[in-house]
Amino acid sequence: MITVNGREFPYEEGLTVANLLQKKGYTFKMITVKINGNVIKKDEYETTLIRDGDNVQVLHHVAGG
Amino acid sequence: MKYLDKNVELCTECGLCEEACSKAYFKVADKEKSRIRINMESFGEKITVCNQCGKCIEVCQVQALYRDKNGIVRLDKSKCVNCLMCVGLCPENAMFEHVEFLEPFKCIACGICADVCPTGAIFLKEREMATAE
Amino acid sequence: MDFKVLKSFSYQLGKIIKGYNNRSLYINLNDYSIGEKEVTEMMKDKFIGGKGFGLWYLWNAVTPETKWNDPENEIVIATGPIGGITQYPGSGKSLVVTISPLTGIPIDSNVGGFFGPYLKFAGFDALEIQGKSKEDIVIFIDGDNGKVEIMDIDTESIDSHLIAHALTDMFAKNEEDKKNISVVSAGNGAENTLFGLLNFSFYDMRRKTVRLKQAGRGGIGTVFRDKKIKALVVKFSNTRGDLNCPHDIELIKKTGIKLHKEIRDLDDKQNQMRKVGTAHLIEIMNEYDLLPVHNFKFGAHPDTKNITSKVFKERYFTQNMPDGCWYGCSMSCAKAVDGFELKTGPYKGQRVTVDGPEYETAAGVGANLGIFNPDFIVEANFYLDTYGIDSISFGTATAFVMECYENGIINKDITGGLELNFGNEKAAMELLHQMARGEGFGKIVGLGIKRMKDIFVREYGADREFLNDIGMEQKGLEYSEYVTKESLAQQGGYGFTNKGPQHDEAWLIFMDMVNNQIPTFEDKAEALHYYPMFRTWFGLNGLCKLPWNDIVPADNDMTDNPAKVPEHVQNYVDLFYAVTGKKIDAEELIRQSERVYNFQRVFNIRMGHGKREDDKVPYRSVGPVTEEEYLSRQERYDNQLKEILNYDIEGKSIAERMKVLREYRESQYEKLTDAVYTRRGWTLDGIPTLKKLKELGMDLPEVVEVVKKHLG
Numbered sequence: 001m002i003t004v005n006g007r008e009f010p011y012e013e014g015l016t017v018a019n020l021l022q023k024k025g026y027t028f029k030m031i032t033v034k035i036n037g038n039v040i041k042k043d044e045y046e047t048t049l050i051r052d053g054d055n056v057q058v059l060h061h062v063a064g065g
Numbered sequence: 066m067k068y069l070d071k072n073v074e075l076c077t078e079c080g081l082c083e084e085a086c087s088k089a090y091f092k093v094a095d096k097e098k099s100r101i102r103i104n105m106e107s108f109g110e111k112i113t114v115c116n117q118c119g120k121c122i123e124v125c126q127v128q129a130l131y132r133d134k135n136g137i138v139r140l141d142k143s144k145c146v147n148c149l150m151c152v153g154l155c156p157e158n159a160m161f162e163h164v165e166f167l168e169p170f171k172c173i174a175c176g177i178c179a180d181v182c183p184t185g186a187i188f189l190k191e192r193e194m195a196t197a198e
Numbered sequence: 199m200d201f202k203v204l205k206s207f208s209y210q211l212g213k214i215i216k217g218y219n220n221r222s223l224y225i226n227l228n229d230y231s232i233g234e235k236e237v238t239e240m241m242k243d244k245f246i247g248g249k250g251f252g253l254w255y256l257w258n259a260v261t262p263e264t265k266w267n268d269p270e271n272e273i274v275i276a277t278g279p280i281g282g283i284t285q286y287p288g289s290g291k292s293l294v295v296t297i298s299p300l301t302g303i304p305i306d307s308n309v310g311g312f313f314g315p316y317l318k319f320a321g322f323d324a325l326e327i328q329g330k331s332k333e334d335i336v337i338f339i340d341g342d343n344g345k346v347e348i349m350d351i352d353t354e355s356i357d358s359h360l361i362a363h364a365l366t367d368m369f370a371k372n373e374e375d376k377k378n379i380s381v382v383s384a385g386n387g388a389e390n391t392l393f394g395l396l397n398f399s400f401y402d403m404r405r406k407t408v409r410l411k412q413a414g415r416g417g418i419g420t421v422f423r424d425k426k427i428k429a430l431v432v433k434f435s436n437t438r439g440d441l442n443c444p445h446d447i448e449l450i451k452k453t454g455i456k457l458h459k460e461i462r463d464l465d466d467k468q469n470q471m472r473k474v475g476t477a478h479l480i481e482i483m484n485e486y487d488l489l490p491v492h493n494f495k496f497g498a499h500p501d502t503k504n505i506t507s508k509v510f511k512e513r514y515f516t517q518n519m520p521d522g523c524w525y526g527c528s529m530s531c532a533k534a535v536d537g538f539e540l541k542t543g544p545y546k547g548q549r550v551t552v553d554g555p556e557y558e559t560a561a562g563v564g565a566n567l568g569i570f571n572p573d574f575i576v577e578a579n580f581y582l583d584t585y586g587i588d589s590i591s592f593g594t595a596t597a598f599v600m601e602c603y604e605n606g607i608i609n610k611d612i613t614g615g616l617e618l619n620f621g622n623e624k625a626a627m628e629l630l631h632q633m634a635r636g637e638g639f640g641k642i643v644g645l646g647i648k649r650m651k652d653i654f655v656r657e658y659g660a661d662r663e664f665l666n667d668i669g670m671e672q673k674g675l676e677y678s679e680y681v682t683k684e685s686l687a688q689q690g691g692y693g694f695t696n697k698g699p700q701h702d703e704a705w706l707i708f709m710d711m712v713n714n715q716i717p718t719f720e721d722k723a724e725a726l727h728y729y730p731m732f733r734t735w736f737g738l739n740g741l742c743k744l745p746w747n748d749i750v751p752a753d754n755d756m757t758d759n760p761a762k763v764p765e766h767v768q769n770y771v772d773l774f775y776a777v778t779g780k781k782i783d784a785e786e787l788i789r790q791s792e793r794v795y796n797f798q799r800v801f802n803i804r805m806g807h808g809k810r811e812d813d814k815v816p817y818r819s820v821g822p823v824t825e826e827e828y829l830s831r832q833e834r835y836d837n838q839l840k841e842i843l844n845y846d847i848e849g850k851s852i853a854e855r856m857k858v859l860r861e862y863r864e865s866q867y868e869k870l871t872d873a874v875y876t877r878r879g880w881t882l883d884g885i886p887t888l889k890k891l892k893e894l895g896m897d898l899p900e901v902v903e904v905v906k907k908h909l910g
Binding site (some may be wrong): 007025026027028030041058061 | 469486706708713717729747752755756760763
């Protein structure tokens with residue numbers, strides 16, 4: 001199990017940041033991704049693996065309107 | 066059309082081009098007033114100068130920037146509203162501004178700097194109108 | 199064109215000093231008197247400019263009994279101290295303030311176009327128009343020659359695309375001179391509805407056409423036509439980058455170039471404002487279940503694929519144009535559709551340039567009406583603008599009548615034959631044309647949801663409670679286009695607004711619902727303090743909100759608080775200093791806003807509104823009103839009942855579940871209200887306390903007098 005934005009989410013082997021964003025339907029571009037408090041750069045979403053028990057934050061910033 | 070081209074490997078950073086340029090257009094030897102810059106801060110290129118691509122013409126709301134009959138991109142100061150979008154949006158960072166002036170300024174491929182360059186690192190070159198490398 | 203000068207007034211041209219002319223222009227249409235007023239140090243200290251000045255002048259013009267169509271009501275237009283600089287994106291905004299026909303309290307609207315800056319360069323920090331003319335007039339402010347004229351001009355039409363062109367042609371010497379003119383106009387729809395808007399023009403030199411930006415919300419265009427104003431025209435010919443005589447122009451230039459470069463390097467990877475403007479939000483809101491569909495019942499629809507920004511980019515918006523609504527706006531979000539052939543209405547067959555569609559229009563007249571046809575959206579957008587009708591109120595009000603129609607509350611006899619089912623684009627378009635003609639059922643819808651509810655109850659025996667639940671209005675203003683059901687913070691983001699439910703005070707849905715960043719009431723209250731105050735500041739200074747957070751620096755992720763965009767906050771702190779010479783910091787910036795925000799709250803109270811009762815919201819914005827809504831998100835709602843309320847759903851009907859959910863959600867909103875009022879320094883009835891007003895230096899005698907009556 002991992003935590004995504006404070007809510008539980010099932011862990012699976014080989015889960016990358018990019019996979020997670022896709023699974024959650026997070027298509028918005030103005031986001032910051034943190035794993036256990038560390039910011040992941042946008043060009044590392046494809047290669048960064050999430051480990052079981054990680055605390056992931058996908059912070060969507062306000063825009064528009 | 067003519068434009069100023071460069072061969073960065075030949076540049077010895079002597080600064081003669083900047084001096085000649087600022088003297089010609091602003092009557093003073095001051096690289097901050099030159100239309101060609103060597104080792105400009107905050108930008109990786111050794112030689113920064115306009116390649117007459119004309120991107121700035123597209124972004125100018127008041128059509129103060131235009132291509133003259135020789136293909137050179139020029140600024141009509143009487144139309145300029147000093148917004149500096151051309152400075153910020155120039156893909157080459159080759160539109161300049163200075164604290165003493167409201168209007169920006171740029172290279173018009175006059176060749177004065179090329180004449181004083183001791184190594185041939187900058188030189189006037191011909192190409193088809195309106196296309197940039 | 200035939201014209202007659204009814205009144206002429208000459209004034210000394212002046213010079214702006216550090217962002218202020220230190221005078222404003224006052225015009226009374228009862229007797230055509232024209233004069234100057236001093237802008238005092240007190241006004242600058244406490245109200246800054248823009249809507250601050252507008253609210254102060256309006257306060258002094260009206261009484262608690264003043265109605266929108268009383269002669270003493272004013273329309274005040276002002277940019278702010280920073281307004282008119284050309285080097286920083288989004289610095290040409292005008293703020294318009296009046297007593298709204300929809301709400302009976304002050305409305306403020308933030309609009310682009312050249313009028314505000316040119317008015318300022320002409321010599322005035324604000325334009326105050328009071329009284330009512332007996333005949334249709336045009337007001338011309340000649341900033342080149344120091345002359346103000348009230349004129350009778352025989353124009354072909356008051357529809358904005360015609361009158362703005364005609365007056366631009368009339369007052370410009372030649373093509374080159376057209377950029378020096380800005381026209382403010384309304385239209386036939388503004389005259390016949392209560393949600394009329396004002397168009398502010400700017401001349402697009404590349405397209406060689408007049409473009410229009412809208413002060414959309416709250417019926418300002420209706421007040422404008424009630425005063426018999428056809429148009430305002432300002433002329434100023436020598437726009438330069440230093441006309442504000444700023445304290446430190448180099449700092450302005452540096453800050454502006456830095457943002458231009460950010461936009462150059464990052465916009466394409468971020469929101470693509472330069473390519474599609476705010477339309478990029480259409481697909482995002484759909485993907486996050488936040489796009490209003492069928493009168494805010496649902497948050498997404500499969501057909502949204504037909505109206506995404508990709509569609510507008512590829513088939514409609516002309517690309518690579520400098521689409522700024524004021525000089526120097528490299529964000530360039532003012533997209534336009536060129537050569538669009540109209541298929542309906544009085545201008546059928548003509549090819550026109552359409553300003554937009556922006557997100558709000560596409561969502562309001564598209565998804566919310568169940569119409570997923572981009573041609574319809576563009577056509578409706580054109581007519582809404584030229585008729586002078588607010589696309590948000592039109593969309594939300596029409597969505598309301600469509601739901602009423604589908605529920606049998608109204609029928610074809612009542613609508614005059616219009617089959618107002620969701621998705622019926624012909625009926626929606628006809629409704630719009632009726633509004634411009636002042637005919638038929640369009641005339642009723644044009645009264646807005648609040649008044650329609652009364653009519654439907656009184657005339658057609660509708661169930662008041664149901665209408666209150668589904669009618670997406672609060673304080674009399676129609677909601678703008680976001681679904682807030684699953685975000686408590688944004689329910690408050692709309693509910694606690696001063697002018698009525700508009701998203702320009704706070705947009706917290708991602709922070710709250712998606713990020714789960716503000717879980718407690720105190721967290722939500724803090725956000726509902728900070729963001730409304732921060733965003734109020736744009737309207738005090740003549741600025742646009744978009745360059746704050748629709749583009750962010752590359753390293754914004756690494757900052758302590760990416761949502762606030764700290765580097766851009768610093769830009770604004772720097773700009774205020776660079777123009778006015780007054781040193782502020784990020785905290786003083788918030789205090790500047792708090793002064794005006796609390797003043798506006800007290801203004802509402804003075805007008806008999808603005809208390810806790812007025813901050814209640816329709817249940818459609820809070821939770822599922824109907825079973826079909828509950829079922830559309832059944833898993834989410836069932837889980838909430840089980841997990842949060844330990845409610846055993848086994849054997850319970852949907853109606854029983856909805857009742858329990860409703861009690862819970864409504865109690866949450868009440869708790870949020872308590873927390874927000876406390877954070878803002880208000881009583882639990884929503885009245886700013888004397889202590890708070892003193893702290894802010896807003897304990898002006900007239901303000902204290904209003905508040906005291908309500909503090910008990």
